Amino acid sequence: MNGEAIGLLSIYGFFTILLLIAGLFCILMTRNFLRAIIGIEILIKAVTLYFIAVGRITNKTGLAEAMVITIIVIEVVVVVIAGGIALRVFRNNDSLDVRKLRRLKG
Amino acid sequence: MLSLLVLIPLFGIMVLNLPFKNPPRRFSFWFAVLVFTAEILLAIYHYPIFGGQDLARMDSFFGGGFSIDYLSFIVLTCIGIVSLSSLLVARYTIADGKELFRFINLIIITSIGMSGIVIAKDMFSLYVFLEITAVASFVMIAFNKDIEALEGTFKYMMLSTIATIFMLISIASILLVARDTSFSAVQEALKTSHSHPVMIASIGLFLAGLFIKGGIFPFHGWLPDAYSAAPAPTSILLAGIVTKTAGLYTLMRMIALFGSNDSINGVILLFGAASILVGAFAAMGQDNLKRMLAYSSISQVGYIALGIGTGTILGMVGAAFHLFNHSVFKSLLFVNSAAIEKQAGTNSMKSMGALAWRMPITETTSIIGMLSAGGMPPLAGFWSKLIIIFALWQAGRRGYSTLALFAGILTLAYFLIMQRNIFFRKPDANAEKVTEAGFGFVFTAVVLAAITIGTGLLFPIFFNDFIIPIKEILIH
């Protein structure tokens, strides 16, 4: 890979890593279920950015786009089902506190 | 022809869900039975012995996206068998007709996902079908909607998403180096740039994602909660096939693809051995029956990982054979635990007792399953464990070999404790009313036990024709 490609990759890679850290931070430091879902979202967006950057660098924008579209569909389905689970947790527990989900032990 | 494996179930789901006036709900059960039997038959049809053409052919319906080889054949057969068992148990466990219909839809979707994983030829498509399986599993675990099931689903969801992120980053990096994600392109790239740091890092990331999905130490945290809190048919499906396909089959495929590297093998061996020990020791202290079986699954998965980690043909062969055996006997044990849960009303081993006289068939099949898991000849488990131990010894990993031998004794130990607690203790007061389980449970258990015994007895035939040809995946 030539130098310009590496430069471009390093910028997008850097921002991807920052976004990943932000997303992980969100998941680990929250008590609320829905905020954890938002953290998952941020993580997936970071990976989407990385995919598009890779597609741009290797000049395969069509392939990267097709993959990103599939990833977006997966993301939507996972978020909707996670929301459904959150709803059920709320109906059972009357709160979305993830620290209350500790009943299974051992 | 191969695309039929995924097309028939999809078509079936669309037919089942058409908005008729009287929706065909009663037929859904038999339809699903038909679908899974068709799956097993299709897999067999493609096998050379039974008259199909040579394997490793490609299918042209989806633009050359599918292919099947000997390893896929074994896993496809497992998928069919375990799905049928889960279906039968679901019929007798889920009372409401509407719920049963939805659950059958979910089982069919899971089988689409797993068939897709097994016959995919491209890394990104593999990932897509992994996600399908994962999403269907989320809903199946949370099916009962009680708080423990939701907790299991939550933990599985979080870890599965982290595995997703690992695998996606890995695929993107591979796209960077190899310009395409199909298996052949990746192999080409590996030949030219063998120790490119990006490649090694992305392989490592992908393997980490697979470890999470397969429940290998240190990422096994979600497994006991999810297996024990899920409803009975889901536990059968998860333990029998989902975790193993998503984690271990893909691991074998990746090792066949990326070649055996010494450091990767070392990592797999280390984590496999740790899984065996952690699973075995944790299983001994459990009171909940399903939780104990979950830890036992972690332990057996460690065996398969040990087989993969040897890097030799014999190790791979042993691992594939143990995958098949474990599907069969673990499903058998979970079917029996479902029967016990339904009849005795509890999962806690302390409050069961003396079920041996009241549930004779369940007890006999449990003993067969347990002995096969512990590696007692001439049952199937003995052969596969022997092959793995021998392969480890042959590859120079003497320490791991003795560890595997020792762990076999541990396995027998905790299963004996389980047997004693459930079947042979003095009866409790509430064990008086327990009767033998219904037809569905008994039939499934007997068939699965027969498969285990048959595989063990017919081992020489099995080995030469079905298992040895797997070595072709290691030859690139």
Add this chain to the structure above:
Amino acid sequence: MAINILLLFIMLIAALWTVMGRSLLKATIGLAVTSAALSVIIFRLNSPIAAVFELSVCTGLMTVVFVSTISLTKPLTHKDIIRLSAKRMKRFWYLPVVIVMAAIGLMLIHIPKDLALSIAEKALDVRQVLWNTRQMDLFGQIVLLIAGAIGVVILFEERKKDEW
């Protein structure tokens, strides 16, 4: 090229705002802004169709899904949760500042020009790619959507028996 970096910064700051935000609704809006910025970045990197997907699905649909889920699970002690999370997040106030300063510093050191593409191979259009070579993924998407639909039906069901 500078615009790309600016957009990346906007996306990063929006993501930090989402993480640090006190109330859940503010976090949802932060997520929508992040998606919008990402969509513009994708568009500028020669992938218009993916940009449209990202904009319509992630910014629009998911914000709607989140807001509806939040409204369905409105916690009773909303104000207490805000107060507690504010206290917790205040400890880490320095973190986003540090990250942004580091990012600005790195950018000032080395700003590469845009990649002049030496087009050895013509990039295939995404429509051709999607429909000709990646049919498996399309099939996977269809199955995934069906699975999602079944999951929604199962999970979002309002059974009257719940009140027993």
